[in-house]
Amino acid sequence: MAEWKTAKPENKALGWLEERLPILSLVNNVVGPDTPTPRNLNYMWNFGSLAGLMLVVQLLSGIVLAMHYAATTDVAFDSVERIMRDVNYGWLMRYMHANGASFFFIAVYIHIFRGLYFGSYKAPREVLWMLGVVIFLLMMATAFMGYVLPWGQMSFWGATVITSLFSAIPVVGESIVQLLWGGFSVDNPTLNRFFSLHYLLPFVITGVVILHLWAKKVSDSGNPLGIEVKSSADQIPFHPFYTIKDAFGAGVFFLIFAAFIFYMPNALGHPDNYIPAEPLVTPDSIVPEWYFLPFYAILRSIDFPLGIPGVFELIDAKLLGVIAMFASILVWLALPWLDTSKVRSGNFRPVFKWFFAFLVIDMFFLTWLGGQKAEGNIPLYGKFATLYYFAYFLVILPVLSRKETPLPLPESISNPVLKPAE
Amino acid sequence: MKFVKNIAIALGLGSLAFSGAQAAGTAEHPLEIDWSFNGPLGQFDMASAQRGWQVYKQVCSSCHSLKYFRFRNLADIGYEEDMIKAFAAEYEVPGEVDDYGDPTVRAALPQDVFPSAFPNDNAARSANAGALPPDLSLMVKARHDGANYVYSLLVGYEDAPADFDLSSGMSYNPYFKGSQIAMAEPLFEGAVDYEDGTPATKEQMAKDVVQFLTYVAEPSLQKRHEMGIKVLIYLLILTIILYISMKKIWRPVKEGKNFYED
Numbered sequence: 001m002a003e004w005k006t007a008k009p010e011n012k013a014l015g016w017l018e019e020r021l022p023i024l025s026l027v028n029n030v031v032g033p034d035t036p037t038p039r040n041l042n043y044m045w046n047f048g049s050l051a052g053l054m055l056v057v058q059l060l061s062g063i064v065l066a067m068h069y070a071a072t073t074d075v076a077f078d079s080v081e082r083i084m085r086d087v088n089y090g091w092l093m094r095y096m097h098a099n100g101a102s103f104f105f106i107a108v109y110i111h112i113f114r115g116l117y118f119g120s121y122k123a124p125r126e127v128l129w130m131l132g133v134v135i136f137l138l139m140m141a142t143a144f145m146g147y148v149l150p151w152g153q154m155s156f157w158g159a160t161v162i163t164s165l166f167s168a169i170p171v172v173g174e175s176i177v178q179l180l181w182g183g184f185s186v187d188n189p190t191l192n193r194f195f196s197l198h199y200l201l202p203f204v205i206t207g208v209v210i211l212h213l214w215a216k217k218v219s220d221s222g223n224p225l226g227i228e229v230k231s232s233a234d235q236i237p238f239h240p241f242y243t244i245k246d247a248f249g250a251g252v253f254f255l256i257f258a259a260f261i262f263y264m265p266n267a268l269g270h271p272d273n274y275i276p277a278e279p280l281v282t283p284d285s286i287v288p289e290w291y292f293l294p295f296y297a298i299l300r301s302i303d304f305p306l307g308i309p310g311v312f313e314l315i316d317a318k319l320l321g322v323i324a325m326f327a328s329i330l331v332w333l334a335l336p337w338l339d340t341s342k343v344r345s346g347n348f349r350p351v352f353k354w355f356f357a358f359l360v361i362d363m364f365f366l367t368w369l370g371g372q373k374a375e376g377n378i379p380l381y382g383k384f385a386t387l388y389y390f391a392y393f394l395v396i397l398p399v400l401s402r403k404e405t406p407l408p409l410p411e412s413i414s415n416p417v418l419k420p421a422e
Numbered sequence: 423m424k425f426v427k428n429i430a431i432a433l434g435l436g437s438l439a440f441s442g443a444q445a446a447g448t449a450e451h452p453l454e455i456d457w458s459f460n461g462p463l464g465q466f467d468m469a470s471a472q473r474g475w476q477v478y479k480q481v482c483s484s485c486h487s488l489k490y491f492r493f494r495n496l497a498d499i500g501y502e503e504d505m506i507k508a509f510a511a512e513y514e515v516p517g518e519v520d521d522y523g524d525p526t527v528r529a530a531l532p533q534d535v536f537p538s539a540f541p542n543d544n545a546a547r548s549a550n551a552g553a554l555p556p557d558l559s560l561m562v563k564a565r566h567d568g569a570n571y572v573y574s575l576l577v578g579y580e581d582a583p584a585d586f587d588l589s590s591g592m593s594y595n596p597y598f599k600g601s602q603i604a605m606a607e608p609l610f611e612g613a614v615d616y617e618d619g620t621p622a623t624k625e626q627m628a629k630d631v632v633q634f635l636t637y638v639a640e641p642s643l644q645k646r647h648e649m650g651i652k653v654l655i656y657l658l659i660l661t662i663i664l665y666i667s668m669k670k671i672w673r674p675v676k677e678g679k680n681f682y683e684d
Contacts, residue, residue, distance in 0.1 A: 036682070039675055081490050081560075084642065091642040092649075232682030236675055244668045251661030258657055262650025263462050266563060274564035274639075284599075414678070 005034040030217050035238035038223035040413050044118070045221070045242075046249035047111040052209065053250055054104035059202055061097040062146075065090075069149065071195035073188045076151035077276040095265040101143050102268045103257045105291035108136060112332075113363075117356055119344030120222045126336040128215035133332045135208050140292070140329075142201040145194040147289055152273030157286045159186045159194070165299070168319040185279070226345030227409055234413035285373055293370030294363050298389065299325040300374050301382035324386065331393045338393055341401035348407040352400055359392045450578075450596040452570035455629065459569075459636055462651065465644050466637050471499040473616055474634025477627050480614050482558065485550060485605075487538035490559035491638050494532040498644075499637055506532050513537050551591050553604035562632070562639040569632050571597065576628035579607040 007024040009015045018024050028034045068087050070079040083090035112132070115121055121129035148159045163180045167173040182189025220229065229235055260267065268290060272283050288296050302321035305313040315323070331338075346353050366385045372378045458467040475496065478488070493510040497503070510530040515537050517528035530537065540546035547554050562568035574597040582594035582602075592602040614622045637643070674681075 078490075085490060085495075091646065095646075233680045236681055240671050241675060244664065244671050248661065248664040248668045251657060251664050255654065255657045255661060258650065258653050262646050262653060265646070271564050271566055271568065274560040414680075 004029055007034070030213050031238050031243070033237045033239045035217075036229075036232065036235035037221050037238045037242055038229060038234060038413055039236045039241075040223050040225060041221065041242065041245075042224050043249065044110070044114040044224070046246055046253075047107045047114060049246040050250060050253050051104060051107040051111055054100060054107055055202070055205065055209065057100045058097060058104060059206075061093045061100060062199075062202065064093045065097055066199060069195075071149065071191050073151060073191055073277070076149065076191060080150045092261070095261045097146075098269060099257065099260045099265060101146065101289070102291065103253070103260070104139065105143070107253070108139065109291070112136065113360065116335075116359070117346040118222060118224060119226055119339070119341075119346070121332075121335045122339070122344050123336065124219045125215070125222060128212060128219055129336065130333050131208055131212045131215055133329065135205055135212060137329060138201055138205045138208065142198060142205065143289065143291065145198040145201075147273075148191065148194045149198060150273060151191065151277045153275045153277055153281075153283050154270045154273040154286070156186060156277035156279065157283055158288055159190065161286050162288075163190075165322050165325075168316070168322045170319070222344065223413060224345060224347065225410055225413060226343060226348065227413065230412040231414070233415075287371055290367065290371070293368075294366035295325050295328055295370075297366040297370035297382050298328050298386045300370070301379065301386040303379060324390075328386075328389060331390070335393065335397075339397040339401050341404065341406070343406040343409065348409055349400075349404055350407060351404045355392060355396050355400065358388065362388045362392075449599045449601070450574075452567050452574040452597060453577075454570055455573055455632075457569055457636070458633070459643055462647060464647060466499065467633055468500040469618065470630045470633040471637050472501070472634075473614075473618065473620060473627075474630035474632070474637075475499065476617065477609075477614050477631040478558075478634055481608055481627075482631065483536070484539055485546070485555040486558045487540075487555075488536045488559050488638060489538070489557050491536050492533060493530065493536065495638070495641060498641060499634070503532070510534060550604065555605070558635055558638070560639050562636045564639075568639070569636050572635060573628050573632045575603075576609055576631070577624055 005025070005028065006022065007018055007028045009018055009024060014024065025034075065083065068079065068083045068090065070076060080094070083094055085091075087093075115129060115132070144158075144162060148155045163177055163186065166176045166180065169176060178184065180190070180193075181187065182193055270287060270289075287293075299321045302324045303317050304320070305317045306315040306320050307313045309317075341349065341352070343349055346356055362385050365381070366389065369378060369382050369385060374382075458464060458470070493506050496506045496509065501509070510532050513530040513534075513536075514527045515530045515534050517526040520526050538546075540549065543554055562572060565571045575595060578595050578597040579593055580596070582588045586594060586601070588594055588602055592604060593606055594601060595603045609624045609627050611624060612622050614627060616622050620626060640646075
């Protein structure tokens with residue numbers, strides 16, 4: 001367990017402040033010189049700070065956009081075009097924000113899958129992991145509501161499709177949908193509350209991020225070997241070593257981010273969202289943003305009820321689909337108890353490695369499926385991909401953690417000589 | 423190298439989603455034109471955009487509006503202020519209410535939006551046999567591969583195949599979804615008398631008007647491309663410096679130094 005070191009600043013004014021509010025110690029102990037960190041973190045460990053950086057980018061660009069945006073159905077689309085055309089550097093702010101959402105998700109997906117491979121969810125980091133899942137859920141809600149704001153065709157129809165999902169919930173479903181809509185269809189009240197919540201939730205995310213970092217401080221960073229820190233020789237101070245490494249990673253990440261902003265700003269968006277919302281015209285296909293596609297594919301794959309179709313349906317097909325979609329993320333919360341293998345890192349789990357690789361492929365496949373029209377073999381593929389997704393968490397991991405013989409673990413981080421398995 | 427792999431994964435994910443979104447539709451794939459604004463250093467071809475403005479004004483504007491385009495925007499494609507004033511003055515727009523409370527009209531000014539041919543959508547529909555001519559301000563961004571698509575559509579009119587069931591009043595165009603379109607072929611040889619003497623072939627006019635409409639859809643394109651190069655060069659140098667600093671700072675770690683020895 002990480003110990004807490006009190007900062008003793010040389011500067012008198014800082015010392016005075018530190019005695020009254022130990023904010024320097026806080027930074028110092030979480031990402032500072034007094035934060036002992038495993039010395040063997042690889043580049044996969046860059047994506048946490050990158051996600052944090054993207055949160056800042058989104059907050060700053062979003063606050064500027066909100067100064068010019070008008071959340072009224074009559075003028076929302078026009079106000080976005082005004083930002084693009086007449087507001088100084090408005091196009092830059094908007095393209096940063098729209099592509100920033102995608103890059104935030106890229107960073108977070110890699111961060112999550114790093115955790116899945118290196119067993120970051122295992123004791124003592126269960127709460128750290130679960131807070132991460134909460135952040136991801138909040139991000140999804142925020143991104144979804146943000147996409148509605150430009151009030152283009154995809155905004156309107158995406159909002160209609162996704163909010164309608166809640167109507168599948170028995171008894172209270174219709175009421176929930178009316179509450180989300182603020183009426184009987186997606187309309188001005190919907191846009192208003194989505195704007196309000198889209199502005200609010202990022203600050204909730206910021207709060208949970210602080211808890212996430214706090215939990216990181218208490219349980220320490222994991223590492224690619226997945227073994228405990230044995231002695232101080234295994235550690236190096238976070239600053240300057242990981243600050244400079246994170247800064248370099250951010251440079252590379254921002255190069256790619258900038259390439260999208262300046263040269264492919266609309267590549268990740270849907271052209272239909274440049275058509276103003278028209279409630280009487282349904283687009284050919286309603287496609288969510290790419291970062292929702294795997295979960296959208298899972299939703300669509302479940303087109304059968306629980307029970308005997310038409311005779312005895314315990315849960316109808318629509319509700320089962322919605323349950324599957326939410327369960328596909330909520331299952332992550334149970335992960336620390338589904339995977340009971342004592343070995344954290346996938347590097348030392350020869351069989352797990354293959355199943356994990358297949359999970360990654362499955363996620364890409366689901367992403368692709370989610371963007372296709374549900375015709376031909378697509379729904380069938382979707383069922384297989386969904387089956388594997390859930391099997392990985394609910395069957396493969398629990399069984400594997402009992403059956404698999406892990407490779408011998410190294411003795412320590414600083415002395416990675418393999419010792420025979422006990 | 424793992425990092426490179428991650429980036430590759432991230433990019434793959436993006437392009438995957440993109441290609442996924444592009445699926446569907448029964449239209450022919452648009453022709454590919456080598457536009458001047460393509461690529462990181464791409465810029466508008468001013469002469470072509472100016473000719474395109476002439477095509478829009480003389481042909482397209484009789485049905486299609488340009489809601490987000492103001493006369494003053496013409497300065498960006500190389501027109502002088504007095505020319506813009508003269509262009510605007512050719513049109514009338516609703517003015518202030520007069521002292522008796524009656525509506526007035528006045529000559530358009532550079533800050534005015536290009537006036538629509540129809541007062542509202544219903545009027546537009548009734549004049550076009552029920553079909554609504556869409557606003558063209560964002561057309562190039564509102565379709566997949568928009569510039570190529572608009573070009574292909576404009577030059578793609580042909581006689582319907584014998585077995586094709588064409589509804590009355592519709593035209594056959596394989597690039598349009600469903601292959602029949604309510605808009606009659608708009609461009610024909612010499613439809614516009616170009617001020618700069620360029621021969622007004624169908625392909626030339628289509629290219630020019632796409633150049634103009636791309637500008638209208640994305641007025642910041644030139645600025646964006648210019649700024650992008652500077653930002654990328656800056657980030658590249660910064661990243662190299664950060665890399666070198668990282669290697670230098672990390673040297674003692676690589677040499678196995680223990681930082682916590684008393």
